[in-house]
Structure formats: structure tokens, C-alpha cells
Amino acid sequence: MRVEYDKDTCIGMFQCVAEWDAFERDEDAGKAVLADSEETDGDLFVREVPDDAELDAKFAARACPVDAIAIYDDDGEQLIP
């Protein structure tokens, strides 16, 4: 499972931080930070989701009010949002 975080879209409500500890607060920027991610084009941050964090990652994606977090399965199919 893979997560993509669109930092540009994030409005810093920090619901994701409460759901998965891979998301951290950047209070100065008013944005979440996705730990251990790689930045790709367009302010997208991506990383693999460990097996034991899949539920937390899904909850974080569902909690985001602006759909800044997308979850993909290993076949590349988008599961959330």
C-alpha cells in the first residue's frame, strides 16, 4: 500500500495527525508533514505504508477534509478518497 500526500492542498487542520503518527504538524507552515516520504512533482509526497499501519493510513486519508491524502493498493488502484 502506498500513500500520496498533496501538501499544496493541505489546509493544516491536522486531523490526519491524530489518526496516523507518520503525519506530523508543521505549525509554522500550517501544513502536515509526511515522515519518511519522497517529494515528487507538484508538491506530492509519497511513501509506502507499512503493513501494521494500513488502518491508520486509511483513517488519516478519510479524515482529511480536503482529500489531500490518497491511498493506493499494491496494484496502483486508488482506494481513498
Ligand code: SF4
Ligand atoms: S487532515 Fe488534510 S488538511 Fe488537515 S493537516 Fe492533514 S492533510 Fe492537511
